Amino acid sequence: MVTAVTEGIKVTVETTYQAEFSSPHQHHFVFTYKVKIENNSSHTIQLMRRKWEIFDAGDQVKYVEGDGVVGMQPILEPNDFHEYVSGCNLRSGLGKMKGSYLMEKLFDGKLIEVQIPEFQLIADIFDN
Template sequence: MVVAVTDGIQVSVEVTYQAEFSSPLQHHYVFTYKVTIENKSQQTVQLLRRRWEISDAAENLKVIEGEGVVGQQPTLEPGESHTYVSGCNLKSGLGKMKGYYQMEKIFDGKKFEVVVPEFQMIATIFHN
């Protein structure tokens, strides 16, 4: 698990290689990642947008941007958290992701970026 804190917002990420959905011979590797966003600040915040940078050993950098996360723009009161699971397909068994969330403080409408720490995606392939 990797963790980063920005302005009182903690982001934790856990990655799992999905061997049963992957086809290494076809250069198709599937990973899921579970993200937990915890509001450790004193202000209510809302997640507005996300930006991901995805790279692997087989291709160049891919950038994904959009509103919210998995179709949601959660609002977090102080002490609350939001967890979601998403996935990523790579052409190699080794990659990494990082990015940020654009958040807004509800009280004054101030927008700020929260770092999503870089995390590794490594296919664990077992041979008999």
């Protein structure tokens, strides 16, 4: 589990290798990651966009951008939090991700780039 804090907004990420959905012999490794976003600031914020850098030891770096997270643009009051689970496929069993969320402070429209901490994607292919 890794954590980063930007202007009172805490992002925590926990990853899981999904062996039952992976096919190592076909270079297909599936990971899920659970993200918790906590608004420890004094302002109401809304998550507008996401940006990811995905590093795969068996492939090139991929960049993914889009609106919200898993189809949502959650609004977080002070001391509120939002959790979601998403996934990533790699060609190797070794990689990492990092990124940022574009958040808007709803009282004045100010945009903040909130850091998503870098986290490792490591397949445990030796358990069976």
